[in-house]
Amino acid sequence: MNLKEETQTQLETKEKKYSGFKLILLGPPGAGKGTQGQTLSAQYGIPKISTGDILREAVANQTPLGVKAKSFLDNGILVPDEVVNGLVRERLNQSDCREKGFILDGFPRTIPQAETLKRILSELNLALDAVISFELKEADLVRRLSGRRSCPNCKMVFHLVFNLPQKPGVCDRCGNTLIHRDDDKEETIKTRFKEYQEKTAPLLNYYQSLELLYSVPGNGTIEDVNKALEGILSNKKIE
DSSP states (O other): OOGGGOOHHHHHHHHHHHTTOEEEEEOOTTSSHHHHHHHHHHHHOOOEEEHHHHHHHHHHHTOHHHHHHHHHHHTTOOOOHHHHHHHHHHHHTSHHHHHHOEEEESOOOSHHHHHHHHHHHHHTTOOOOEEEEEEOOHHHHHHHHHTEEEOTTTOOEEETTTBOOSBTTBOTTTOOBOBOOGGGSHHHHHHHHHHHHHHTTHHHHHHHHTTOEEEEETTSOHHHHHHHHHHHHHTOOOO
16 A cells, blocks of 8 residues: 555554654665655654754754754855764753654764764663664665756755756756756765764664664665565564
């Protein structure tokens, strides 16, 4: 059944069934974590958390940590782990995460961050249910991302293979000329993949040792990957 064809009753049943799950999504940039995280969040009512989102929200709301983060951002400096960890802790302690669980996308990125997250969850009396790794080879990632073309005006994204615009090089929605973003160029993709392999991939062994790691193929269709994720959730009991 197509996701859009599910009845409201079915969605409410799923939301109740999986409410409370606490998940981490891992995988290289462009592997589909964001898309699947949003889908899971919509399907099951579980809050999706990305460090980028909570950082922007904290800055906009001028919270103490947000003000501190803005001082780094305004000077073009990477926000330090101390601040990011604090923002994550604040978000996980909010009532929706405590009641419905959470989906962490983009955090942790390193072993030290994972150790800090473990301490945070212990302090909040929470525990992870699963860490899901999206497996994708570098060549597949390059093929997927290098074909993307974006509209600088309305932000709509097309693909030279999977989602061609009606008129070559022109946005269907607003008629602006499409661009090839630097993030979607082959050399940038390979650099980001290498960085992921060096800094984040070690988390796979870390969570494997804790018997929390599950894998899904990242090169399937959105619906195929969603089914694989649902299979993991349906076989995983919440403690």
